[in-house]
Amino acid sequence: MALQSLDIKARSATTFTPPSARGTLEVAKLVDVSRCIGCKACQSACMEWNDLRDEVGVNEGFYTNPPDLTDQTWNLMRFYEEQIEGSLQWLILKDQCMHCADPGCLKACPAPGAIVQYMNGIVDFHQENCIGCGYCISGCPFNIPRLRKEDSKVYKCTLCSDRVSVGLEPACIKACPTQALSFGSKEAMVVQANHRLEDLHERGFAKAAVYDPEGVGGTHVVYVLPHGDPALYRLPRKPEIGPLLSVWRSWVSRSLGVLTMFGVVVAGVFHYMRVGPIEEPKDDEPAKPGKEA
Amino acid sequence: MAIPESVVPARRERPPEARDPNLLVRYQHAERLTHWAIAIVYIFLFLSGLALFHPFFFWIASVFGGGQLMRTLHPFCGVALVLLFYPYAGKLWRDNRLTAGDRVWLHHMFAYMNKQETKEVAETGKFNAGQKLMFWSMVVLIAVLLLTGIELWQPYFAPRFPAPVRKAAAIIHAASAFIMFIGIGIHVYAAYWTKGSVKAMTRGTVTRAWARMHHPAWYRQVTGKEP
Numbered sequence: 001m002a003l004q005s006l007d008i009k010a011r012s013a014t015t016f017t018p019p020s021a022r023g024t025l026e027v028a029k030l031v032d033v034s035r036c037i038g039c040k041a042c043q044s045a046c047m048e049w050n051d052l053r054d055e056v057g058v059n060e061g062f063y064t065n066p067p068d069l070t071d072q073t074w075n076l077m078r079f080y081e082e083q084i085e086g087s088l089q090w091l092i093l094k095d096q097c098m099h100c101a102d103p104g105c106l107k108a109c110p111a112p113g114a115i116v117q118y119m120n121g122i123v124d125f126h127q128e129n130c131i132g133c134g135y136c137i138s139g140c141p142f143n144i145p146r147l148r149k150e151d152s153k154v155y156k157c158t159l160c161s162d163r164v165s166v167g168l169e170p171a172c173i174k175a176c177p178t179q180a181l182s183f184g185s186k187e188a189m190v191v192q193a194n195h196r197l198e199d200l201h202e203r204g205f206a207k208a209a210v211y212d213p214e215g216v217g218g219t220h221v222v223y224v225l226p227h228g229d230p231a232l233y234r235l236p237r238k239p240e241i242g243p244l245l246s247v248w249r250s251w252v253s254r255s256l257g258v259l260t261m262f263g264v265v266v267a268g269v270f271h272y273m274r275v276g277p278i279e280e281p282k283d284d285e286p287a288k289p290g291k292e293a
Numbered sequence: 294m295a296i297p298e299s300v301v302p303a304r305r306e307r308p309p310e311a312r313d314p315n316l317l318v319r320y321q322h323a324e325r326l327t328h329w330a331i332a333i334v335y336i337f338l339f340l341s342g343l344a345l346f347h348p349f350f351f352w353i354a355s356v357f358g359g360g361q362l363m364r365t366l367h368p369f370c371g372v373a374l375v376l377l378f379y380p381y382a383g384k385l386w387r388d389n390r391l392t393a394g395d396r397v398w399l400h401h402m403f404a405y406m407n408k409q410e411t412k413e414v415a416e417t418g419k420f421n422a423g424q425k426l427m428f429w430s431m432v433v434l435i436a437v438l439l440l441t442g443i444e445l446w447q448p449y450f451a452p453r454f455p456a457p458v459r460k461a462a463a464i465i466h467a468a469s470a471f472i473m474f475i476g477i478g479i480h481v482y483a484a485y486w487t488k489g490s491v492k493a494m495t496r497g498t499v500t501r502a503w504a505r506m507h508h509p510a511w512y513r514q515v516t517g518k519e520p
Contacts, residue, residue: 013348013351014348015348110345110346110348110351111351111360112348112351129360130361131354131360131361131363131364132361132364132365132447132448133345133364133445133447134445134447134448134451134452135463137451137456138456138459138460138463139456139460140456143456147447147448147452149448152361152365152447152448242457242460244457244460244461244464245460247464248460248463248464248467254346254347254467255347257346257347257467257471258343258346258347258349258350260471260475261471261474261475261478264474264475264478264479265478268478268482271406271482271486272482272485272486275406275407275408276408277485277486277487277488278408278411278486278487278488279488280488280489280500280502280503281500281502281503281505281506282502283315283500283501283502283503
């Protein structure tokens, strides 16, 4: 039996009943934005643990570096300048995969086993099964997965599934010097987030809020946002899988499609048996040699 | 030693399809070869698309060298289909213009399918109304499949389109491919059902009686005789 921590709950493009005998703890990462100082230690730790080295780019005039997530940057500190209630605020957001409970990427994926969701809630890409179609990129409500040109495979944060599976916390958590990052059971992280919220409210952050969006079934990365509105941090206010993806990857519509196509084949066979072919009519007498029409 | 030109049979005047003077040439060499090239490309596109459409069929991917290779080849084959189909359609479209007789044909279609009527409408030319509708539906569907396919084509074009556009394109692409399969299914079956048709597209010729029965107006046009 494989590691309990790697029991699979959902597997892309597969009819699959998850094993249910063992109860597994759901895990979550808590990002307390109010405690973050933007030191990027988590970003470096992610690179180091996963042996990722992004290209050295150019300074584009702001502190976010590199400017976007890439196949080599799975965890990116983003910095925004915002006018909030008359004062300039420097907002910092640790951007990475949210590990949705209802993952759009997994739903969109047509390759069996290229995307899995473990019982503990981690959504992981198995690149050996990835076919490079990029559907997960369209399916993700947070714009996280990145297609690597060199191998046509998609990459993103694994929530250090390799570390978590052997009882370690993710690399980013370990590196954080201000305890802005915590890791534990989802339940404990939600309790801790709400506790932080009370504290922030007392300190005058009246709009402070916990970000654990319901539209995707909740996430296994939970934020405490001191200024409340997710849009200020460039997080979607109401992320959801959406009707387009639901129609596109619906098992019902796809199975109906296949059944209808099968029905066309069956109808042809039955029609041939019942009605029979239109036989070729008897041809004219052969024309005399040399005579042409 | 060179053979004097006068001794060489006039092959250009009489293509191999028409060596038997009793047979009428229905499809030229080039038409038939293009038709079957399109058919082969279509089969690849359909099977690889089916593998991506429903996990039930993902095993087909192993026939095409695995999922990644299949996914890579699919759009290139789509382009091949477009490059083969539209020049071919450009040659066929004149014979596929809808006429008043086609309405009559469509009216009698079900009776004809049940063999309650076996005679084609007198105005039926080289193609009957069913064939014409098949032709025009392919003209439209292949264009839609191309346009939506470009939006899905990783890594070349897809990144230029926003996610909602790609999702909508994927739905339209799948729906069009589904309709196309139904159309092609009817096309293949109708050819098999109407004896003499498969030979027309493989060997290029039909008998005079076949032409009189199925395409009276075309018979009149090529022979100059009343059917």
